[in-house]
Amino acid sequence: MGLQGQALKDAINATQDLSTLMEGDIQSAVRVVADAFNGNVGMLQRYIKNLDESDIKQRGTISLIEHMNKAIGGQAEAFGTTDAGSIRKFDAAVADLKQSFGDLLKQAINPIINIFSKFLHFLNKLSDTTKIAVMGITSIGVAFAFLNMQFGKTPYILLGFATGITTFISAIKMVNQL
Numbered sequence: 001m002g003l004q005g006q007a008l009k010d011a012i013n014a015t016q017d018l019s020t021l022m023e024g025d026i027q028s029a030v031r032v033v034a035d036a037f038n039g040n041v042g043m044l045q046r047y048i049k050n051l052d053e054s055d056i057k058q059r060g061t062i063s064l065i066e067h068m069n070k071a072i073g074g075q076a077e078a079f080g081t082t083d084a085g086s087i088r089k090f091d092a093a094v095a096d097l098k099q100s101f102g103d104l105l106k107q108a109i110n111p112i113i114n115i116f117s118k119f120l121h122f123l124n125k126l127s128d129t130t131k132i133a134v135m136g137i138t139s140i141g142v143a144f145a146f147l148n149m150q151f152g153k154t155p156y157i158l159l160g161f162a163t164g165i166t167t168f169i170s171a172i173k174m175v176n177q178l
């Protein structure tokens with residue numbers, strides 16, 4: 001094919017115009033145009049009537065682009081000014097924003113995930129007794145934090161301590177059963 005410069009820009013614009021007729025399916029439009037550039041204009045004739053195949057065979061891709069521009073030129077730009085085109089542009093902008101936000105969030109979360117993964121890997125290397133002790137201590141801490149957030153009173157902290165101790169004792173009993 002070897003299109004360069006303005007011919008390449010015209011081919012891209014013609015393909016975008018064709019994709020508008022194909023309900024925005026740019027991949028299919030690219031396939032149809034590529035087939036036409038390779039001499040198979042059958043699919044393109046579904047969208048552009050009266051293609052002069054002899055002129056296309058004689059002059060090649062430049063003739064094909066001229067035929068496309070004459071028949072469907074400006075479709076993409078015209079569609080963009082309609083309500084449906086505005087909605088499609090808005091959808092594309094939202095999709096771009098989601099992608100950008102996702103990339104930013106991934107950059108922020110990845111270091112935290114890596115640290116947490118290393119911590120879990122470290123915990124997995126511990127003996128079962130140490131794991132259960134860590135679990136008991138953690139349950140005491142969680143109970144304290146929860147009750148303090150909910151009620152903020154000392155009697156409830158004592159209740160949380162009792163809950164944590166009970167959990168810790170249960171964990172020790174589990175170790176003895178191992």
